[in-house]
Amino acid sequence: MLVSGTPYRTIWLNDDGASVDVIDQTRLPHDFEVLTLRTLEDAAHAIQTMVVRGAPLIGATAAYGICLGLREDASDMALNHAAATLTATRPTAVNLRWATERMVDHVRALPDQDRLAAAYLEAARIADEDAAQCRSIGDHGATLLQTLAAGRDAPLNVLTHCNAGWLATVDWGTALAPIYVAHEAGLPVHVWVDETRPRNQGAALTAWELAEHGIPHTVIVDNAGGHLMQAGKVDCCITGTDRTTYTGDVANKIGTYLKALAAHDNGIPFYVALPGTTIDWTVADGAEIPIEERGTDEVTRITGRLDAGGTATVILTPAASPAANPAFDVTPARLVTALITERGVCEASEAGLRGLYPGTR
Amino acid sequence: MLVSGTPYRTIWLNDDGASVDVIDQTRLPHDFEVLTLRTLEDAAHAIQTMVVRGAPLIGATAAYGICLGLREDASDMALNHAAATLTATRPTAVNLRWATERMVDHVRALPDQDRLAAAYLEAARIADEDAAQCRSIGDHGATLLQTLAAGRDAPLNVLTHCNAGWLATVDWGTALAPIYVAHEAGLPVHVWVDETRPRNQGAALTAWELAEHGIPHTVIVDNAGGHLMQAGKVDCCITGTDRTTYTGDVANKIGTYLKALAAHDNGIPFYVALPGTTIDWTVADGAEIPIEERGTDEVTRITGRLDAGGTATVILTPAASPAANPAFDVTPARLVTALITERGVCEASEAGLRGLYPGTR
Numbered sequence: 001m002l003v004s005g006t007p008y009r010t011i012w013l014n015d016d017g018a019s020v021d022v023i024d025q026t027r028l029p030h031d032f033e034v035l036t037l038r039t040l041e042d043a044a045h046a047i048q049t050m051v052v053r054g055a056p057l058i059g060a061t062a063a064y065g066i067c068l069g070l071r072e073d074a075s076d077m078a079l080n081h082a083a084a085t086l087t088a089t090r091p092t093a094v095n096l097r098w099a100t101e102r103m104v105d106h107v108r109a110l111p112d113q114d115r116l117a118a119a120y121l122e123a124a125r126i127a128d129e130d131a132a133q134c135r136s137i138g139d140h141g142a143t144l145l146q147t148l149a150a151g152r153d154a155p156l157n158v159l160t161h162c163n164a165g166w167l168a169t170v171d172w173g174t175a176l177a178p179i180y181v182a183h184e185a186g187l188p189v190h191v192w193v194d195e196t197r198p199r200n201q202g203a204a205l206t207a208w209e210l211a212e213h214g215i216p217h218t219v220i221v222d223n224a225g226g227h228l229m230q231a232g233k234v235d236c237c238i239t240g241t242d243r244t245t246y247t248g249d250v251a252n253k254i255g256t257y258l259k260a261l262a263a264h265d266n267g268i269p270f271y272v273a274l275p276g277t278t279i280d281w282t283v284a285d286g287a288e289i290p291i292e293e294r295g296t297d298e299v300t301r302i303t304g305r306l307d308a309g310g311t312a313t314v315i316l317t318p319a320a321s322p323a324a325n326p327a328f329d330v331t332p333a334r335l336v337t338a339l340i341t342e343r344g345v346c347e348a349s350e351a352g353l354r355g356l357y358p359g360t361r
Numbered sequence: 362m363l364v365s366g367t368p369y370r371t372i373w374l375n376d377d378g379a380s381v382d383v384i385d386q387t388r389l390p391h392d393f394e395v396l397t398l399r400t401l402e403d404a405a406h407a408i409q410t411m412v413v414r415g416a417p418l419i420g421a422t423a424a425y426g427i428c429l430g431l432r433e434d435a436s437d438m439a440l441n442h443a444a445a446t447l448t449a450t451r452p453t454a455v456n457l458r459w460a461t462e463r464m465v466d467h468v469r470a471l472p473d474q475d476r477l478a479a480a481y482l483e484a485a486r487i488a489d490e491d492a493a494q495c496r497s498i499g500d501h502g503a504t505l506l507q508t509l510a511a512g513r514d515a516p517l518n519v520l521t522h523c524n525a526g527w528l529a530t531v532d533w534g535t536a537l538a539p540i541y542v543a544h545e546a547g548l549p550v551h552v553w554v555d556e557t558r559p560r561n562q563g564a565a566l567t568a569w570e571l572a573e574h575g576i577p578h579t580v581i582v583d584n585a586g587g588h589l590m591q592a593g594k595v596d597c598c599i600t601g602t603d604r605t606t607y608t609g610d611v612a613n614k615i616g617t618y619l620k621a622l623a624a625h626d627n628g629i630p631f632y633v634a635l636p637g638t639t640i641d642w643t644v645a646d647g648a649e650i651p652i653e654e655r656g657t658d659e660v661t662r663i664t665g666r667l668d669a670g671g672t673a674t675v676i677l678t679p680a681a682s683p684a685a686n687p688a689f690d691v692t693p694a695r696l697v698t699a700l701i702t703e704r705g706v707c708e709a710s711e712a713g714l715r716g717l718y719p720g721t722r
Contacts, residue, residue: 304675
């Protein structure tokens with residue numbers, strides 16, 4: 001997608017055919033900086049410090065991390081060390097493990113001298129596949145948006161929560177992909193961007209990528225969406241998901257459930273966009289999904305830019321007040337109008353998902 | 362209520378019988394400072410700059426502002442000037458106008474030399490009546506909490522939004538009054554405090570007053586309440602209201618509606634506490650209540666304390682991203698389990714309210 005008019009992905013191989021560049025997402029939205037990864041350690045550090053974030057992008061970074069490791073040493077021992085180093089950075093990230101294993105499986109059978117070239121090709125394939133999958137989610141979702149917009153003059157108002165945009169993937173994003181595709185096709189769209197406390201990925205990342213790509217949008221606090229829906233100012237919601245049960249329950253960033261309730265109460269479609277890889281074929285009831293409790297500093301402190309330049313972190317709560325920070329919630333399938341996948345749109349139900357992913361389990 | 366173990370009101374007459382002290386709420390939660398109002402201008406400035414806030418407290422401050430004006434000049438002209446100065450500070454505050462008119466009506470009939478003493482008595486009456494009314498809301502609400510807690514060992518978990526505590530009134534508060542009364546009666550209560558973006562009155566004021574009074578509580582982001590309700594960690598919600606239709610619809614701080622939806626979806630009682638003065642006997646449908654749009658700086662910037670001391674304001678959003686800031690939303694009566702008033706508890710309906718306030722319109 002565009003940054004100041006120039007097309008970017010979140011990760012790309014440099015012309016030297018060796019080093020890999022990524023957008024430093026910890027500096028957004030205030031500074032756009034590209035960071036060059038030259039070693040396995042650079043890649044691991046980028047994942048660990050959330051220079052890159054979002055499951056698909058973490059996977060692609062790990063894939064290139066294996067390449068960077070093989071540049072120094074292509075032996076089995078080095079390959080195992082690279083895989084272990086990368087998967088240890090964020091132990092709960094499913095895509096991280098998946099991408100690392102795919103890379104290792106792909107090169108292990110080859111003689112040492114052939115491994116590096118094969119690894120770079122496979123990493124590029126992982127990145128390209130992710131971009132294509134997201135584009136496909138975008139195509140299917142854009143059709144939904146076109147249908148909703150039929151006969152309207154005013155822009156279609158879409159509300160989104162957190163960041164499931166191209167910054168979380170290699171390109172296009174998941175929840176925002178339908179918006180980018182619809183925009184490309186000339187459909188006027190306006191996005192309500194939930195700031196998404198506590199980490200403010202909406203205000204920082206979603207707003208930034210929409211602004212850079214030239215898509216009209218407005219940042220709101222997480223409290224505002226219900227009122228906007230009551231006032232007829234939201235035509236549909238689209239969010240991403242971290243994990244989807246095979247019955248269509250959706251675990252996503254904390255607060256998603258509240259927006260789904262409001263959409264349901266106001267008869268507004270609530271869509272969830274996802275690649276098939278986030279479907280958990282072992283869990284029937286979303287209530288069984290364990291919810292990560294994150295550090296309370298994310299609630300009691302916030303970081304932003306100072307008018308004078310530079311950033312600062314400020315404390316928001318009384319010193320004597322404890323805080324709690326559940327990071328995700330589960331939206332039951334009954335509140336989800338449809339799931340938008342790379343294979344098409346389906347009902348948020350076991351029948352819907354098995355129809356698109358037959359034979360999967 | 363208590364501050365560091367000492368009982369306080371938000372406003373009180375000093376021993377000199379002339380000047381009035383208020384808690385400077387703009388410095389909370391990080392600093393507790395008392396400000397002395399000596400002149401009409403001091404009082405007007407305290408209201409305008411939100412040193413004092415909350416409809417009942419604004420009313421009491423205006424009442425004392427009339428006294429301070431009369432100290433300099435007790436003529437009709439000065440009285441009119443004082444009333445005009447005070448009501449201009451926050452034009453939409455209904456209690457401000459009500460308290461000012463009550464004071465003017467009370468003293469205007471008296472000879473100039475008797476006005477000052479009468480004014481101080483009337484201002485004290487306004488403050489005492491507010492404290493008594495809030496205490497009464499607390500008594501009625503505490504009975505509900507006692508019923509909910511019957512047979513439980515664990516503390517009762519109450520979720521609240523924004524600040525409808527004693528800081529918004531002269532004492533006791535509205536939504537928090539039942540909690541203070543229940544706590545006084547020995548009922549173990551734990552409060553989930555929504556931070557309440559964008560102005561963070563929950564994180565700043567509600568958390569502070571609960572901490573100072575020694576009531577167990579936990580600050581959460583506004584996104585978290587739905588998940589906590591799904592997880593069985595909320596036994597009831599209590600919020601305040603800025604305006605209640607005679608049919609029981611409730612206009613309150615933005616985000617209240619989302620919590621009411623989640624409470625309804627999880628079978629959790631959702632109570633709204635209010636003095637009868639906030640009932641609007643002219644509006645049947647909450648959707649007709651105009652919603653104030655406040656400045657977008659409240660969304661794009663936030664102020665807090667620096668670790669090194671002092672405060673700073675940081676920018677949260679990209680420079681190119683616009684924001685919107687609707688300040689209130691309307692929770693329809695169907696989502697409100699009951700209204701808690703100074704006259705008792707009633708259904709959120711015309712029948713319920715007319716039963717408690719017969720003959721009012």
